[in-house]
Amino acid sequence: MQSQIEQQGKRAAPRFRLTLATREILWAYGFLLLPLAFFLFLRIWPAVQSLRLSLFTWHLDPAQREFVGLDYYRAMLQDARLQRALQNTLLYTLIIVPSQLVLGMVIALLLQSIRRFRSLFRAIYFAPYITPAAAIAWVWGWMYSMNFGVINNLLIDWSIFWEKLGLPWLAIDPQPFLTDPGQALYAVAVVVVWQNLGFQVVIFLAGLQGIPRMFYEAARIDGANRWNLFRHITLPLMNSVMVFSVVISTIASLQLFDQVVNLNFTDQGGPLNSTLTIALYMYQEAFARFRLGYAAAVTVLLFALIMVVTLLQLRFFSRRVEY
Amino acid sequence: MFAGTARRRWRLEPVTAIAYLLLLLGSAIMFFPFLWMMLSSLKDMREIFGFNFWPKHFTLANYREVLFDSDFPRWFFNSLVVALGTTASVLFFCSLVGYTLTRLRFPGREVVFILILSTLMIPTEMLVIPWFVMSTRYGWVNTFWGIGFPGLIPAFGVFLMRQFFETLPRDVFDAARVDGMNEFGLFWRIGMPLVRPALAALGIFAFIGNWNAFLWPLIISKSADMRTLPVGIALFSGEAGTQWNLIMAASALAIIPILIVFFIFQKQIIEGVALTGSKG
Numbered sequence: 001m002q003s004q005i006e007q008q009g010k011r012a013a014p015r016f017r018l019t020l021a022t023r024e025i026l027w028a029y030g031f032l033l034l035p036l037a038f039f040l041f042l043r044i045w046p047a048v049q050s051l052r053l054s055l056f057t058w059h060l061d062p063a064q065r066e067f068v069g070l071d072y073y074r075a076m077l078q079d080a081r082l083q084r085a086l087q088n089t090l091l092y093t094l095i096i097v098p099s100q101l102v103l104g105m106v107i108a109l110l111l112q113s114i115r116r117f118r119s120l121f122r123a124i125y126f127a128p129y130i131t132p133a134a135a136i137a138w139v140w141g142w143m144y145s146m147n148f149g150v151i152n153n154l155l156i157d158w159s160i161f162w163e164k165l166g167l168p169w170l171a172i173d174p175q176p177f178l179t180d181p182g183q184a185l186y187a188v189a190v191v192v193v194w195q196n197l198g199f200q201v202v203i204f205l206a207g208l209q210g211i212p213r214m215f216y217e218a219a220r221i222d223g224a225n226r227w228n229l230f231r232h233i234t235l236p237l238m239n240s241v242m243v244f245s246v247v248i249s250t251i252a253s254l255q256l257f258d259q260v261v262n263l264n265f266t267d268q269g270g271p272l273n274s275t276l277t278i279a280l281y282m283y284q285e286a287f288a289r290f291r292l293g294y295a296a297a298v299t300v301l302l303f304a305l306i307m308v309v310t311l312l313q314l315r316f317f318s319r320r321v322e323y
Numbered sequence: 324m325f326a327g328t329a330r331r332r333w334r335l336e337p338v339t340a341i342a343y344l345l346l347l348l349g350s351a352i353m354f355f356p357f358l359w360m361m362l363s364s365l366k367d368m369r370e371i372f373g374f375n376f377w378p379k380h381f382t383l384a385n386y387r388e389v390l391f392d393s394d395f396p397r398w399f400f401n402s403l404v405v406a407l408g409t410t411a412s413v414l415f416f417c418s419l420v421g422y423t424l425t426r427l428r429f430p431g432r433e434v435v436f437i438l439i440l441s442t443l444m445i446p447t448e449m450l451v452i453p454w455f456v457m458s459t460r461y462g463w464v465n466t467f468w469g470i471g472f473p474g475l476i477p478a479f480g481v482f483l484m485r486q487f488f489e490t491l492p493r494d495v496f497d498a499a500r501v502d503g504m505n506e507f508g509l510f511w512r513i514g515m516p517l518v519r520p521a522l523a524a525l526g527i528f529a530f531i532g533n534w535n536a537f538l539w540p541l542i543i544s545k546s547a548d549m550r551t552l553p554v555g556i557a558l559f560s561g562e563a564g565t566q567w568n569l570i571m572a573a574s575a576l577a578i579i580p581i582l583i584v585f586f587i588f589q590k591q592i593i594e595g596v597a598l599t600g601s602k603g
Contacts, residue, residue: 021428024427024428024429024506025427025428025429025430027427027505027506027507028423028427028428028429028432029429031419031420031422031423031427031506031507031510032420032423032435034416035416035419035420035439035476035481036435036438038416038475038476039438039439039442039476039478042450042454042472042473042475043442043445043450043478044438044441044442044445045453046449046450046453046454046457047442047445047449047450047453049453049456050449050450050452050453053452053453053456060456060459107346107349110342110345110346110349111346113338113339113342114339114342114343114346119589121346121350122593123585123586123589124350124353124354125349125350125353126585126589126592126593127353127354127357127582127585128353128356130531130535130581130582130585130592131535131578131581131582132534132535132537132552132553132556132577132578132581133535133537133553134537134552134553134554134556134557134577135552135553135556135573135574135577135578136356136574136578138556138559138570138571138574139356139357139359139360139363139571139574140356142359142363142567142570142571143356143359148371148372148567150359194352194353194356197353198353199596202593202596202597203596203597205597206596206597206598251446254446255446255447255448257448257537257538258537258538258553261537261557262557265557278448279448279538282448283538283542286451286452286455287455287542292452292455292456295452296452296453299446299448299449299451299452300449302446302448302449303444303445303446303448303449306444306446307444310444
């Protein structure tokens with residue numbers, strides 16, 4: 001090994017007068033030149049730029065931007081629409097994250113318990129995850145429709161069925177779903193859960209497969225029942241996978257945009273701001289009203305929110321490992 | 324958890340039967356929107372507002388109209404260009420950086436890695452406004468480069484490839500180095516073939532991610548002919564006047580290619596997701 005390096009060093013030395021180590025450094029920075037330029041100029045610099053834009057009035061010519069300090073941040077405190085967006089975003093997250101966690105876990109456990117058709121089921125549950133939200137939202141919007149929607153049609157059939165049996169209290173009236181300010185957010189949340197559930201299922205399945213079987217066998221010899229096995233083996237050993245699932249789906253929920261825009265394309269965020277999210281509010285402020293400075297301040301708020309929530313979650317969950 | 328206790332028996336246990344039943348019910352709910360979309364796209368304008376589940380008259384007229392009398396083929400082409408271009412870049416650069424960060428020794432290696440990793444925390448929303456300002460200044464608006472540049476080198480891909488290169492044995496590289504192969508040759512001809520499984524997963528993810536991207540393409544594409552498929556579909560209603568039969572056909576045409584890709588590469592995609600979870 002030593003002699004090989006020397007040999008190579010000797011061969012190279014007269015030509016380049018570079019040691020092997022120096023050549024390695026040059027290669028490394030040569031390889032990293034373009035990627036580093038990309039990360040510095042198209043990722044880190046724009047993030048810093050967002051912070052800066054949020055402190056100035058917006059003008060295309062940088063020389064004409066006026067420094068306003070924290071005015072936009074102060075304005076956010078008075079902005080009722082932004083506060084609605086913030087509330088909605090947190091509500092979406094509170095609905096979506098636990099639903100995905102519980103449903104993802106249950107489906108993964110069910111899939112783990114069967115032997116045949118496992119990959120077929122897994123594929124069906126995963127399929128919505130890879131489809132474009134814009135296209136799938138049209139289908140859901142059409143299914144939710146008050147007068148022509150298949151869901152309300154099913155509700156009508158359901159009601160007729162029970163009324164015929166003389167049990168009218170089981171009947172459910174057709175619902176407005178996306179057109180009702182009280183229901184729209186939940187209707188959107190259902191689509192988001194439907195679309196992202198498969199991702200969670202696959203993550204949980206991978207986690208379950210990583211648990212050594214002998215743990216279960218040993219516990220069964222000690223007389224543990226299914227619930228004991230779940231409570232004292234599966235749950236604690238799945239802790240890190242669950243933390244990952246929660247953190248990932250929280251970050252995605254806080255940035256919710258595609259489904260909200262597309263499910264109600266003619267009245268984005270509506271009805272009456274009931275489905276508005278921070279990401280959509282930022283988009284409207286920046287690209288419909290061209291208040292880019294203010295919109296930049298909103299993105300800084302979103303960034304801070306994601307950071308704080310993620311750190312809190314990591315802190316809270318990492319303590320809760322019990323065996 | 325049940326698998327650990329399940330015995331290899333031919334008899335169907337009641338618990339297993341319930342599991343099958345629940346899974347079947349769940350997949351019916353998961354699959355129903357796709358089925359409804361397909362069936363609706365085959366109905367004509369009159370029948371789409373009727374409630375019959377199965378179309379009485381199957382028609383391909385909707386597909387004909389979307390394919391020949393709309394911008395749909397153009398959007399499809401745009402998405403394909405953007406998704407293929409970014410995927411090629413992702414595969415090359417994420418591997419190159421991953422290789423450099425594990426196989427080469429140079430000062431600042433840790434700093435570079437932390438710098439790249441830290442960008443994972445920046446949400447896209449925080450970047451789109453400066454990107455837009457930048458694109459306006461440099462004339463990137465409404466161009467393929469403008470639509471695609473954010474996806475060229477994802478930090479997550481760098482992280483994934485770095486993990487993979489780390490698992491490779493050193494001797495393979497040392498042997499080739501002795502043979503006088505230069506560093507790029509080592510990366511390209513020795514490293515790359517060894518990380519092929521990771522490349523498959525990363526490539527499929529990059530493709531799907533860029534094919535489905537919505538927020539940035541919506542901002543950066545200004546004319547109808549530069550829209551990507553998701554943006555085109557989203558803005559379809561304005562042009563078609565909410566003709567649901569056409570929208571369903573267009574949605575089906577947007578979704579079906581990606582479903583076919585998924586069913587072909589199912590194993591790699593799912594293993595890729597699983598990998599993310601266990602590495603996270």
